[in-house]
Amino acid sequence: MITLTSTLFFYFYRPSEMHRNKRQNTNEIMKFLVCISKAPDTTTKISFTDNSTKFNNDKVQFIINPYDEWYALVRAIELKEKLGGTVTVLNVGAADNEAIIRKALAIGADDAVRIDAEPDDALFVASQIAQHVKSETYDIVLCGKETIDYNGSEVGGMIAGFLDWTFVSLATSLELNGNTATLNREIAGGHEVIELTTPFVLSAAKGMAEARIPNMRGIMAARTKPIKVISPVSAEKFSSIVSYELPKEKSGVKLISPEHPDELVNLLQNEAKVI
Amino acid sequence: MSVLVFVESTNGSFKKSAFEAVSYGARIAAQIGTEAHAVALENIPDDMLKSLGEYGASKVCSIKNDSLKNFDANVFASVINDIAAKLSATIVIFSMSYSGKAIAPVLAAKMNAGMVPGAIDLPKWEGSEMKVNKNVFSGKAIATYALHSEKKIICLTPNTVAAEKTENKSSVESIDVTVPVSKITVKEVVKAGGKISLTDADIVVSAGRGMKGPENWGMIEEMANILGAATACSRPVADIHWRPHEEHVGQTGLTVRPNLYIAIGISGAIQHLAGVNGSKVIVVINKDPEAPFFKAADYGIVGDAFEVVPKLNEAFKKFKSAV
Ligand SMILES: Cc1cc2nc3c(=O)[nH]c(=O)nc-3n(C[C@H](O)[C@H](O)[C@H](O)COP(=O)(O)OP(=O)(O)OC[C@H]3O[C@@H](n4cnc5c(N)ncnc54)[C@H](O)[C@@H]3O)c2cc1C
Numbered sequence: 001m002i003t004l005t006s007t008l009f010f011y012f013y014r015p016s017e018m019h020r021n022k023r024q025n026t027n028e029i030m031k032f033l034v035c036i037s038k039a040p041d042t043t044t045k046i047s048f049t050d051n052s053t054k055f056n057n058d059k060v061q062f063i064i065n066p067y068d069e070w071y072a073l074v075r076a077i078e079l080k081e082k083l084g085g086t087v088t089v090l091n092v093g094a095a096d097n098e099a100i101i102r103k104a105l106a107i108g109a110d111d112a113v114r115i116d117a118e119p120d121d122a123l124f125v126a127s128q129i130a131q132h133v134k135s136e137t138y139d140i141v142l143c144g145k146e147t148i149d150y151n152g153s154e155v156g157g158m159i160a161g162f163l164d165w166t167f168v169s170l171a172t173s174l175e176l177n178g179n180t181a182t183l184n185r186e187i188a189g190g191h192e193v194i195e196l197t198t199p200f201v202l203s204a205a206k207g208m209a210e211a212r213i214p215n216m217r218g219i220m221a222a223r224t225k226p227i228k229v230i231s232p233v234s235a236e237k238f239s240s241i242v243s244y245e246l247p248k249e250k251s252g253v254k255l256i257s258p259e260h261p262d263e264l265v266n267l268l269q270n271e272a273k274v275i
Numbered sequence: 276m277s278v279l280v281f282v283e284s285t286n287g288s289f290k291k292s293a294f295e296a297v298s299y300g301a302r303i304a305a306q307i308g309t310e311a312h313a314v315a316l317e318n319i320p321d322d323m324l325k326s327l328g329e330y331g332a333s334k335v336c337s338i339k340n341d342s343l344k345n346f347d348a349n350v351f352a353s354v355i356n357d358i359a360a361k362l363s364a365t366i367v368i369f370s371m372s373y374s375g376k377a378i379a380p381v382l383a384a385k386m387n388a389g390m391v392p393g394a395i396d397l398p399k400w401e402g403s404e405m406k407v408n409k410n411v412f413s414g415k416a417i418a419t420y421a422l423h424s425e426k427k428i429i430c431l432t433p434n435t436v437a438a439e440k441t442e443n444k445s446s447v448e449s450i451d452v453t454v455p456v457s458k459i460t461v462k463e464v465v466k467a468g469g470k471i472s473l474t475d476a477d478i479v480v481s482a483g484r485g486m487k488g489p490e491n492w493g494m495i496e497e498m499a500n501i502l503g504a505a506t507a508c509s510r511p512v513a514d515i516h517w518r519p520h521e522e523h524v525g526q527t528g529l530t531v532r533p534n535l536y537i538a539i540g541i542s543g544a545i546q547h548l549a550g551v552n553g554s555k556v557i558v559v560i561n562k563d564p565e566a567p568f569f570k571a572a573d574y575g576i577v578g579d580a581f582e583v584v585p586k587l588n589e590a591f592k593k594f595k596s597a598v
Contacts, residue, residue, distance in 0.1 A: 042526050042546045046415045066527050122390065123383055130384075148526055150411050150418075152392040153376040154383070157348060161384025166458045167348045169377035182462070186521075187346055188285050188373045190466040196459045206520050206528065238389025238424035242406065245417050247552065253559070253569050258578030261587035264558065265594045267574060272556045274535040275478070275502065275594070 030085035030176065030198075032076040033138040034109065035129055035156070037119070038093055038100050039065040039149045048244045055244065064100045067144025069107070070211040071204035075174055076142055077108040078209060083176060086110045088138075092119040092128050098227065105222035106214035112225065117232035120240065126158030127235040133163060139179065139198040145170055145205045153203065160201040168200060172207035278304040278311040279364035281355055282327060283374055287319055290475055292370040292431075294330050294438035299431050300368040301331025301441070302397060311368075312336065313445075314358050316343045316351060321447050328445025330438055334362070336450040346374060347457040352381035357452040359386065371430040372474070379430050389424035395435040413526040413549035433474065434532050435553075473522065476505035478535045481524060481551070483509035485540020485561065485580055489517035494584045495539065501591045507531065509541045525550035540580045543568025560584065 040046075041061040049056045064073075076087045089104040091097050092115045101112045113132060119125045133141060143156035153169075160167030170186040179198045184191055186205060214222070256264045268275045280300035282293040297313050304311035313332040315324060324335045336358060342350065355378065359367055367382065369375035371393045383390040391407055395417070398407040404423055410432065411418045473479065480499040486492065492506075499506045506522060513523035524531050526546040532553035539560045541547060548571050551557070559572040562579045569575050576583055 040412070042549075044412075046412045048416075122380070122392075123388075126380075126384060148413055151413060151530070154380040154390060154392050157377060157380025158384040160349065161352065161381040164349075167377065167381050168459070169348060170373065186373060187464075188283070189472055190464065192346075192461055192465065193463040194459050194461050200458075206523065236424070238422060239391065240421050240423070241411075241418045242421045243419045244411070247414070247417060250557075250571060250573060253572040253575045255575050255577060258576050258583050258586075261576070261583065262590040262593070264574060264576065264587065265590045268535065268556070268558070269594065272535070272573065274556045275591075 030079070030083060030140070031136070031138045032080065032085060032087045033133065033136075033141045034068065034073045034076050034087060034089045034104070035141065035143045035159075036068040036073065036089050036091050036100065036104055037065040037144070037147045037155075038062050038091070038097050039147050042066070042148065046246070052244050053242065062100060064103060065144050065147045065149075066211075067146060067148075067204060069104065069144075071206065071208040072142035072144050072202075073104055073107060073109065074209035074212050075204065076140075077212075079174070079176055081108075088113060090115070090129060090132065092117055092125045092232075094118065101227055102222050103214065105225045105227075106218040107212050108214075108218060110225065112227040114227055114229050115232055116229055121237035122152050122154035122239070123158055124235050124237045126155045127162055128232050129155070130159050130162035131233045132230065133159065140181070141165070141199075141201040143201070143203050145203045156201050156203040163199075163201070166196055166200040168194065168196070168202040170205045171202045172205050174202065174208060276307070276309050277362050277364045278309060278366045278368065279355070279359050279362060280311060280313045280332065280368040281370075281375070281378065282313050282315045283370055283372055284315055284317045284319055287317060287323075289323065289327075291438070292372060292433040292475065294327070295433060295436060296368050296370045296431050297327050297330040297332050298438040299397070299436050300366075301443070302439075303366060303368070303429075304331075306398070306400060310334075312362050312364070314338070314355065314450075316354060324447045325445060328443050329440050331441045331443050332445045333443070335445050335447050337447065338450060338452060338454070340454045342454045342457065345457060345459065345461045346377075347459050348374075348377035348381050350455050350457050351378045352385055353455050354452050355382055356385050358450055361450065361452075365425060366427045366429065369428065369430045371432045375430050379428050383428050386426050386428070387424070388426035388428045389422040390428040390430070391420045391422060392430050393432045394429050395432050397436065398429070410553060413530060414551075414553045415549055432532070434477075434534070467521070471503065471505040473505045473507055473524070473529055473531060476531070476533050478502045478504035478537070479507050479524075479531055479533045479554070480504045480537045480539070481507035481509070481541060482512070482539040482580075483541030484511050485542075486512070486517075491581070492518070494588060498537070498584065498588050498591065501588060501595055504535075504537075509547055538568055538572075539584060541568060542566050543571060560587075
C-alpha cells in the first residue's frame with residue numbers, strides 16, 4: 001500500500017522524473033527533436049513592402065536557419081548514427097516550408113512534423129512545440145542559438161520554460177553516454193564543461209558539428225520520408241512587428257594616406273572621439 | 276507594479292552593461308510612474324550593490340546562496356520569477372548577454388510574458404501597449420516591436436542606451452526565496468584568460484584573410500594591446516583555424532557593436548558586415564580600393580596591411596604615451 005501511494009505520488013507530481021526512469025530501465029533508444037526555422041539566405045538584400053510594415057519576400061531564397069542546420073541537426077544525426085535513435089525535425093510554419101523540411105530530411109533526419117501556423121511570435125511558437133513534445137517521448141530537444149532573421153535567441157529557452165526541462169544555451173559540443181550528456185557551453189568570459197541527464201533542451205552554437213551537404217541518396221530517400229502536419233493549439237501572440245526601417249547609410253568614407261597613419265589617430269581622437 | 280532589472284556580474288563585479296540595464300529600467304519606470312528595483316544573484320559586497328542606486332534603482336536585492344554559484348538558466352529564472360512576484364514587477368529587464376539570452380526566455384514562459392530580445396532604444400507607450408526598436412536581420416534592418424501582454428520582458432542590447440547617473444540613493448535588501456536544486460553538474464570552467472571579451476569591448480581590432488597566415492597576427496594583437504581592444508576575425512579565418520572560432524564575427528558568428536571597429540584585410544562581405552555594422556565608427560585598412568568594406572566605413576586607408584599596420588601601431592603608441 002505504501003509503495004503504491006508513493007508510486008502514485010511520483011506519477012502525479014514528477015512527470016519528468018518518471019520519464020527519465022522509464023528510459024533508464026528499459027534502455028530505449030534516444031529520440032532527438034530538432035527545431036528548424038526558415039530564414040532568408042545570408043546574401044539577401046533586405047527590403048520591405050506595404051509601407052514598410054512587411055518583409056519583402058519577393059525573389060528571396062529561403063534556407064534552413066544555419067545554426068539549426070549546421071549545428072543542431074547535424075549533431076543529432078551524428079549521435080544517432082553512432083548510438084542509434086531517431087531524429088525528428090519540427091518546423092512551425094505554412095505549407096511552403098516543405099522545401100526546407102525536405103532538405104533536413106535529405107541531410108539525414110528520419111521524419112518531420114510541421115505545425116501549421118504562422119511563426120510570428122516566439123512565445124506562441126515555443127508553446128506549440130512544447131505541446132507537441134508533451135505528447136511524445138523525446139529525450140533531447142535541439143535548437144539553433146538564434147535565427148539569422150529576427151535574432152531572438154528565444155524559442156529554445158521558452159520551450160524549456162514551458163516543459164520545466166533544463167535549458168543549456170550556447171552549447172558547442174554534445175556527447176552522450178546512456179542518458180547522461182556532457183556538453184561544452186559558452187558563458188560570459190569563457191566556457192564550461194557540464195553534465196546532466198535527459199531530458200533537456202539545448203541551443204547549438206558554432207563548434208558543435210560541421211555542416212553537411214545532402215547526397216543523392218539522401219535527397220531520394222527524403223522524398224518518401226513522412227512529414228506529419230498538425231494543427232496548432234490555441235495560444236496567445238504577445239508581440240508583433242509594426243514597422244521596419246533600414247539603418248542610416250554612412251555618409252561616405254574619409255580616406256587617409258597610408259603614409260600618414262598619425263592623421264588617422266588624430267581623427268579618431270579629435271573628430272570621432274573614440275580613442 | 277514595478278520594474279525589475281537583473282544585473283549581471285562576473286567574478287563579483289559589474290560590467291558596463293549592468294549599469295546600462297539599471298539606468299534603462301529606471302527610465303522605463305519613470306515613463307510609467309513607478310519604481311525600478313535591481314536584483315543580483317552573485318555574492319557582491321553591499322557598497323557595490325549600493326552603487327546601482329546611482330543609476331536609479333530604488334531597492335537592490337541580493338541573494339547570497341551557494342546554489343547560485345553555477346549558472347543554470349532554469350534556477351535563475353525561477354528565483355527572478357519569485358522576486359518579480361514579491362515586488363509586483365510587471366516588467367523585467369535583462370542585458371542581451373550570454374546569461375540574459377539564456378534566462379529571459381525561460382522566464383518569459385514561466386511568467387507568460389511577451390518579450391523583446393534586443394531593444395536598442397527607450398520604449399514608447401500607447402496605453403499599456405509598448406513599442407520599442409530592435410535590430411533584425413543581423414543588423415541589416417531595424418524593426419519596431421509592439422508588446423501587448425500585461426507582463427513584459429525586455430533584453431537591452433549592450434552599448435546602445437548609455438547609463439545615466441542620477442541623484443537617487445538605494446537601499447540594499449536581502450530577499451528570501453527558495454533556490455531550486457540545479458540539475459546541471461559543472462565539471463570544468465575555462466576562463467578566456469584575462470583577454471577582453473569581444474562582446475563587451477569598446478574597441479575591436481579585426482583581421483581577415485588578407486593577413487595571409489596565422490603567423491602574421493602579431494601586429495594585430497599588438498594593436499589590440501596598445502588600444503586595450505579585443506581581437507576578432509572574419510569567418511574563413513576561423514574556419515581554416517588561423518584564429519579560434521570565438522573570434523568569428525558576422526551573421527553566423529558574434530554580433531559586435533563597439534565604439535570603434537578596425538577591419539584589416541577583410542573584404543566586407545554582406546555576411547561579415549551584418550555582424551559589425553552596428554559599430555559606432557568603422558576603420559577599414561585594405562589594399563584593394565574597390566573592397567566593399569569601404570562603403571560601410573567612416574575612415575579608410577588603401578594600402579598594404581603589412582606596411583600600414585606597423586606604422587599605425589607606432590602612431591597609436593605615441594598617442595597613448597602622450598595621454
Ligand atoms: C551562409 C554564409 C554565412 C557567412 N557568415 C559569415 C560571417 O558570419 N562572418 C564572415 O566574416 N563571413 C561570413 N561568410 C563569408 C563571407 O561571405 C566572406 O567570404 C568572408 O567574410 C570573407 O572573409 P575575408 O574578408 O577575410 O576574406 P576575403 O574575402 O578573401 O578578403 C580578403 C581581403 O583582404 C584584402 N587584402 C589582401 N591582402 C591584403 C594586404 N596585404 N593588405 C590589406 N588588405 C589585403 C583583400 O583586398 C580582400 O578585400 C558567410 C558566407 C556564407 C555563404
